[in-house]
Amino acid sequence: MAAKILIPTPLRPYTEERSVVEVEAASVGEALRELVRRYPALEKHLFTEDGTLRSFVNVYVGEEDMRSRQGEATPLAEDEVLTIVPSIAGGAEAGGSATVEVTLSREEILRYSRHLIMPEVGLEGQKRLKAASVLCVGAGGLGSPLGLYLAAAGVGRIGLVDFDRVDETNLQRQVLYGQSDVGRPKLEAARERLQDINPFVRVETYETRLTSENALEILRGYDVVVDGTDNFPTRYLVNDACVLLGKPNVYGSIFRFEGQASVFWAGRGPCYRCLYPEPPPPGLVPSCAEGGVLGVLPGIVGAIQATEAIKLVLGKEEPLIGRLLLFNALEMRFRELKLRRDPACPVCGDKPTIRELIDYEAFCGVGAEPASLSEDETPAVAPQELKARLEGGHKLVLIDVRSPQEWEICRIEGARLIPLRELPARMHELDSRDEIVFVCKQGIRSRQAVQLLRQAGFRRVRNLAGGLLAWAKEVDPSMPVY
Numbered sequence: 001m002a003a004k005i006l007i008p009t010p011l012r013p014y015t016e017e018r019s020v021v022e023v024e025a026a027s028v029g030e031a032l033r034e035l036v037r038r039y040p041a042l043e044k045h046l047f048t049e050d051g052t053l054r055s056f057v058n059v060y061v062g063e064e065d066m067r068s069r070q071g072e073a074t075p076l077a078e079d080e081v082l083t084i085v086p087s088i089a090g091g092a093e094a095g096g097s098a099t100v101e102v103t104l105s106r107e108e109i110l111r112y113s114r115h116l117i118m119p120e121v122g123l124e125g126q127k128r129l130k131a132a133s134v135l136c137v138g139a140g141g142l143g144s145p146l147g148l149y150l151a152a153a154g155v156g157r158i159g160l161v162d163f164d165r166v167d168e169t170n171l172q173r174q175v176l177y178g179q180s181d182v183g184r185p186k187l188e189a190a191r192e193r194l195q196d197i198n199p200f201v202r203v204e205t206y207e208t209r210l211t212s213e214n215a216l217e218i219l220r221g222y223d224v225v226v227d228g229t230d231n232f233p234t235r236y237l238v239n240d241a242c243v244l245l246g247k248p249n250v251y252g253s254i255f256r257f258e259g260q261a262s263v264f265w266a267g268r269g270p271c272y273r274c275l276y277p278e279p280p281p282p283g284l285v286p287s288c289a290e291g292g293v294l295g296v297l298p299g300i301v302g303a304i305q306a307t308e309a310i311k312l313v314l315g316k317e318e319p320l321i322g323r324l325l326l327f328n329a330l331e332m333r334f335r336e337l338k339l340r341r342d343p344a345c346p347v348c349g350d351k352p353t354i355r356e357l358i359d360y361e362a363f364c365g366v367g368a369e370p371a372s373l374s375e376d377e378t379p380a381v382a383p384q385e386l387k388a389r390l391e392g393g394h395k396l397v398l399i400d401v402r403s404p405q406e407w408e409i410c411r412i413e414g415a416r417l418i419p420l421r422e423l424p425a426r427m428h429e430l431d432s433r434d435e436i437v438f439v440c441k442q443g444i445r446s447r448q449a450v451q452l453l454r455q456a457g458f459r460r461v462r463n464l465a466g467g468l469l470a471w472a473k474e475v476d477p478s479m480p481v482y
Contacts, residue, residue: 003031003080009258010088010291013421014041028059029072031082041421045086055277058085060337085324085337087232087276088255102127108200112154125314126154130200132313135159135219137210137238138228139186141298142252142305144176146226149306151194151201155313158194159222161206162186169482173295210234212357215241224309226250228302232279233360239264239272240357243347248319250308252301257294257329259301262320262339263308266348269321274342279364292405297329378447380465381437383474390414397434401449402441410468410480412439420445427456435460441482443467 005021015021021038025031032053036043046057053059059066060083066074076082104112104126115121115129134155136143139162150158166174166181166189181189187205194203206218215237219225225247227238235253242249248265251272264271304325311319326335347354381389389396398415400407407417418426420440430436436453438446438461446463453461464471472479 001026001076001078001080003076003082005031005035005082005084008084008086008088009256010086011042011045011084014045015039025076027072027076028061028066028074028082031076032059032072041424046084054280056087056280058275059083060085063336063338065338065340083326083335083337085260085326087280088253088258088260102131104130105200108154111198111200115154120316121314125316128313128315129154129310130156132224133157133159133222134224134226134309134313135161135222136226136228137161137234138230139174139176139190140164140170140228140230141173141254141293142228142302143190144174145299145302146228146306146309147176147190147194148197149303150309151198151203153306153310154198155201155310157202157204157222159204159206159218160187160190161208161210161218162190163207163209173293173298175299210237212237212360215357216245219245219247222247224248224250224312226252226305226309228252228305232364235272236279236363237357237360240347240354240360242266243271244355244357248312248321250305250312252305254293254297254301256291257297259297259304259327259329261301261304261308261325261327262323263312265321270339270341271345271348273347274345275324275339277342277345282365294329297327300327300329378450379462380443380447381462382465383471386437386464386471387475395435397430397436398439399430399436399449400439401445402439406441406482409482410472412468412471415439420449423449423452427453430458432458432460435462437462437464439464439468439471441467442469 001024003023003025005023007015007019007021012019021035023031023034025034032046036046046054048054053072061074061076061080066072104123109116112126115126116123132155134150136146136159139147139160143160143162147158147160164186166177166184166186168182170177171179176190176193177186185207187207191203191205194201208214210218219241225238225242227235227249229235229238239249242264243266246267248263249272250263252261253259308319311317322339324337324339326337341348343350346352398412400411400415400417401420401423403419404417436458438449440446443463443466446467450461450463468479469481472481
């Protein structure tokens, strides 16, 4: 049977940038294995070492999750469409808040007049919004449109959790901030902007990292929690805290041109762990800082999240519970997939084993790097030392493992480009007798390159510590940074 496999953006570097791959297969398992046979680099992303499908990857046949059917044995009809969906690097019960003692002033009635004449909102609905509280975890790409639209809509109390400062690289997509905010704490600038949009809302800020120690205390006082995070430990932390507290979790994630959105609410539908039981290994899924993101994409996904949060407060229509919304900006296409609660889920299942918050960095493999990635196993050279060696006439081979797009922005003179994803297939181009220094933006991908070559028998390999950001700061301030 002929089948089409839709390849998501994070995996397209391994399929020669193909978005659709056609295969001949009678079942899901046969289709995936034919895909891996054609593109071997995909294997570690889709399968474990023992050949089972990874738990942080979902495969849909049409709109149905194949795990809920016959797994990899699910038969395929002619021209069946398979969708690979990997995980990517966003008080009173919502909808039930009473409008007791809540009134609208003459100024508020004028401000919200376009809401008040809508039968789906009306005066009572606007009072619900004023009485409601929504917590935004993250005040970045997703948190910016979230905060703007929640404040404009008149949500009475908005909480913001973040501990970062505004950077120039934020301004391409984080529309809460302007040039004059660069260097300021994000929450300080965000509070001023939201209060300027709507002085009738209360903005509460938590300038701290969300942890297992403070999450329950912070989340407990809000009706709805909106996940605008960009890392897996915080995403699983938000999910588990919401399950334990019985809060709805409005989820969003973005990467390059693609986004995802859903509403996870234990008791009414699945949670995030039902979709992705485990996170991908550290470094396997690129972050937006490494892979990039279209500036308007967080605006679209964040606006969807804001819409879902407002709907939950109003108790109107059908929220994205049990549904995963996929958006592709390049194709300008939305797709919807069904989600089901996993009875074996460790946090929201029939016999939960997670009854309190855990160490999420350890769960996601962050902070405790394996010995293969330790400093001892990854020799490094400091920027000033590398500069001195180059100027001293030492024969060095500089290999830049960033993407071609990053290479066009800036580079060290004399370096050679071999993107990290191409390195295994192009290792034969390198001579183990040469002294090789690997370079990337921050020194993370280049460390992976060093480790890869050491496993292949190379010994004279080192990593530029701190990457090009450190080089620009310590050696060449004229180099553009991004």
